[in-house]
Amino acid sequence: MAANQGERVRRRLSTGERREQLLSVGARLFSESPYDEVWIEQVAEIAGVSRGLLYHYFPTKRDFFAAVVERESERMLRMSAAVPGVPVREQLAAGLDTYLEHVRAHAHGYRAFHRADAAGDQAVRKVYQRALAAQERQILAALAADPEFGPRALERPELRLAVRGWLAFTTAVSLEWLRDAELSREQVRDLCARALLGVL
Amino acid sequence: MAANQGERVRRRLSTGERREQLLSVGARLFSESPYDEVWIEQVAEIAGVSRGLLYHYFPTKRDFFAAVVERESERMLRMSAAVPGVPVREQLAAGLDTYLEHVRAHAHGYRAFHRADAAGDQAVRKVYQRALAAQERQILAALAADPEFGPRALERPELRLAVRGWLAFTTAVSLEWLRDAELSREQVRDLCARALLGVL
DNA sequence: ACTTTACTTGACGCCGGTTCAACAGCGGGA
DNA sequence: TCCCGCTGTTGAACCGGCGTCAAGTAAAGT
Structure with a gap:
C-alpha cells in the first residue's frame, strides 16, 4: 500500500x-x-x-463528508433521468439496469453516499434526503404518466411512502449484492422490479 | 432544560x-x-x-454505543418471535402490528439501533447484522413452514435477498412513519404486508 | 456504627480536528 | 532569461473531547 x-x-x-x-x-x-x-x-x-x-x-471534516455525499448524489441524479412516454413496466427494467450498472461502477461512492443517512449531521442528511426525494419524484412522475396507474396516483399519501420504502429495498439489495455478488445483475433487477410492482 | x-x-x-x-x-x-x-x-x-x-x-464510547445497540437488538428479537403453525398471511399482519407497536413504544431506541449499520465500527455492525440475520431467519423459517411457500423456498438464493430487502423496506417505512405519522398503523401495516407478499 | 460499594473529583496524557503564518511551484510580464 | 505575484501547499501549534487514574465521599445494607 x-x-x-x-x-x-x-x-x-x-x-x-x-x-x-x-x-x-x-x-x-x-x-x-x-x-x-x-x-x-x-x-x-x-x-x-x-x-x-x-x-x-x-x-x-463534516463539510468534506458532505461534499463526498453531494458529489455522489449529483452523479446519481444525472444518471437516473426518466424517459417520458414509455410504460412504467418497460422503463423499470431499463432504469434498474442503468442503476445497477452505476452501483457497480461507483461502488465506493455508492456505499459512502448511503452512509449519509445514519452517520451524517443535519446538513449531510439534508443532501441525502434531497437526493432521495428527487428519485422519489422521478418515480412518482413516471407512475403518474403511465395510464396503468394514472395521475390520481399522486394523491394517495401511502404511495409516497411505498416508493420510499421501495428505494430502501433497492438500496439494501444493491449493497448486499455489492458485498457478495452471488446473483446476476438480471436476477437482482427482476427482484427489484417485482418488488415495486408488487407494492403498488 | x-x-x-x-x-x-x-x-x-x-x-x-x-x-x-x-x-x-x-x-x-x-x-x-x-x-x-x-x-x-x-x-x-x-x-x-x-x-x-x-x-x-x-x-x-464505542462500547457504550454498542451496548445501546445491543440492548435494542435484544428487545427487538424478544418481541418478534414467530408463532409456528399459523399461515404466513395471518401471522404477517399480527407480527407487523406487534412490530409497529414496538417501534412507537421505543422510537428512540429503534432509531439509534438503525444507526449502527452506517455509524458503527466493526463490532457494532456485527451486533446489528446479527440482529438482522435473526429476523431474516425467523421470516424464512415461517415461510418454509407454510404450505403455500414450502420448505423448498429456503433453497432459492434470491429469497434471502428478497427478505433482506423487505426488512429494509419495513425499516425505512417505519422510520418515515415515526418522523411524520400521517398514516395510521393499519395502513402502514398493510403496506408492508403487501410488499412482502408482492415480492415473493 | 461499621462495612460495603456506588459514585465523585480533578488532574493528566493522548490524539485527532482545526487554525494560520510562512513557503514554494507555476505563469506572465519585462 | 529573470523576476514577481498568485495561489496551491506546508508544518507546527492550538484546542477540545476521549480515556485513565488515584484518592476520596456518602448512601445503602447489616
Missing part, C-alpha cells in the same frame, strides 16, 4: 483536479469505514498531500 | 438500574444526533452523574 508516497515529486494540481482527487479518496475511505474512523490525516496521506490542504478545500 | 440537575439529592442506584438508565439516555441522544456529536459528558450530565461513572460502566 501507498507504494508511491515518499519519493513522488510534489505535483501541483488545479483546484478542480485536486478537489476531485480528494473526493475520490474520501469516497473510498468513507465507504470502507464509519465516519469517525476516517482520519483527515489518512485522506491526506493517501492523496499524497498535507493535512492542511484538505482544510484549504473543505472547511471541516 | 436540565431542570432537576443541580439540586437533586444524590441517588444511589443498583448497577443494573444505573446501567439501564445510562443506556436509555444514550438511546435518546444517539437517536437524535450522529455518533460523533454525542459527548460522553452530555450523557453523564443528563443522567445526573459524573463522566467518570460512565467509564466505570462502559470501557469506551
